Amino acid sequence: MAPSKKIGILLSGRGSNFEAIADSIAAKRLTAEIAIVISNKADAPGLESALRRGLTALFILSKGRTREDHDAEVIATLKHAQVDLVCLAGYMRLLSPEFVRAFPHRILNIHPSLLPAFPGLDAQKQALDYGAKVSGCTVHFVDEHLDHGPIILQKTVPVLETDDEHSLAKRILEQEHIAYTEAIGLVLSGEIEIQGRKVVRKK
Ligand code: GRF
Secondary structure, eight states: OOOOOEEEEEESSOOHHHHHHHHHHHTTSSOOEEEEEEESSTTOHHHHHHHHTTOOEEEOOOTTSOHHHHHHHHHHHHHHTTOSEEEESSOOSOOOHHHHHHSTTOEEEEESSOTTSSOSSOHHHHHHHHTOSEEEEEEEEOOSSTTOSOEEEEEEEEOOTTOOHHHHHHHHHHHHHHHHHHHHHHHHHTOEEEETTEEEEOO
16 A cells, blocks of 8 residues: 655644544545644644654744744754645745745645635634635645635635624634645545636546
8 A cells, every 4th residue: 555645734833724634534434634724823723733643843943033043943844844736824925936936736724704805814804804704724735926826726704794893703614624625635535626816526
């Protein structure tokens, strides 16, 4: 049997998407291995939960360093762990071009809106304030621009008149947890390819 593919997770906070990925692997919904978890915040709850799960988990300081300097250390750490795929899971940093080039078409991100609508911070509040009737989440390949690369999959969530940003974020998050596992499975299956902006099934 082929060895399972190695995933590197980058996070900055709560880490519920990381937990959902780890749970999917444990439940065999996803065939992969989390080789390393890296946080740029020492007090990220996600880092704590990775350690509790017995995973290799590291804090790599970003504050006060140039993006290039910090990214170089993160890249070296991910390469050393021999990861096949890098998953951003609430990683609150824009990646340098060097980082994106170090893992071509091998970096995924999840965003809590239907991109290209509402990129950046507070996407759920942006959707509410705009009056959108439907929002959701997007898993996409990462390029050098924020919340921009080719879309792997999206899940929709209705915006209710009774919603505030917390209730909407909660319902979107439930879909994020399903979507990230599905998207990783698709990418690791080798059955999809990128054609320009489009992610399509290989013929
Ligand atoms: C999620 O909403 C994700 O879409 C966004 O940041 C949030 C991270 O949440 N990129 P968590 O740390 O995975 O719980």
